Ligand code: ADP
C-alpha cells in the first residue's frame with residue numbers, strides 16, 4: 179500500500195472564532211500504480227486532502243501513511259511530485275533549467291541531469307522548446323513542463339491538483355491522453371483532483387466522489403475501461419455508463435435529486 183489514511187479529520191479555525199470542518203472521517207487505501215481521482219463540489223476538501231497526503235498541512239486528527247511512513251518523512255525522502263492548477267515555473271529559468279532544477283538540488287551529475295531532462299521533455303513532447311522561457315509557451319505547454327519537472331525525481335507518488343483546470347476542452351483532452359501515456363510508462367501512483375467528470379473517468383483506475391462540506395468520501399467507482407486508453411475510449415458505451423454513474427453520485431454529493 180502506498181497511501182493509507184484512517185479516520186482523518188481536518189478542521190480550520192475561522193476568523194469569527196468558530197471552525198470549519200473540512201474533512202470528516204476519511205479512510206482511504208491506495209495501492210502502488212493506481213490512478214485515483216478525487217471529484218466533488220467546490221470547497222468540499224479535495225485540495226485539503228491532497229495537501230495532507232503531501233505534508234503541505236497537518237491533519238487535526240490524523241493517521242496518514244505514505245510508503246509506510248509519515249507524510250513528513252515521505253516528503254523529506256522526496257517521494258512526491260506535486261503539480262498545481264497554475265503551472266509553477268521559475269520565469270527566469272529556461273524550460274530545460276526548470277526541469278533540471280530538482281535534479282541539481284539532489285546533486286545529480288551534470289551529464290546525467292541533462293540527459294534525464296531531455297528524456298522528460300521528450301516524454302511531455304516539448305523537445306525543441308528547451309531554451310524557451312516559460313512566458314514564451316502556451317498554458318498547456320507550461321503545464322507539461324511542470325509535469326516534466328514533477329517527474330524528474332521519479333516520484334513514487336504524483337499529486338495533481340486540477341492541473342488542467344485552466345485549459346480549453348480540446349487541449350485538456352490532449353493533455354489527458356499525454357498524462358495517461360506517462361502514467362502507463364512510469365507506473366507512478368497518481369492522486370488527481372478534478373472538477374471534470376470526463377477527465378476523471380478517462381484517466382482513473384478509481385474515482386472517489388466526495389460530498390459537500392464536511393468532505394467525506396461517499397462513493398468509490400472502479401473504472402474498468404481497458405488499457406491503454408485513447409480517443410476510442412471516449413466513444414465506448416462503458417465510458418458513457420461510468421460518466422453517468424459519477425454524475426449521479428455528484429448530484430447526491432451536492433444534495434440534489436438524482
Ligand atoms: P476544494 O479543493 O474541494 O475546493 P478545499 O480543500 O480548498 O476545497 O477547502 C475545503 C474547505 O476548507 C473550504 O471551506 C475552505 O474554505 C477551507 N479551508 C481550506 N484551507 C483553509 C485554510 N488554510 N484555512 C482556513 N480554511 C481553509
Ligand code: MG
Nearest residue numbers: 224225226339
Ligand atoms: Mg481545490
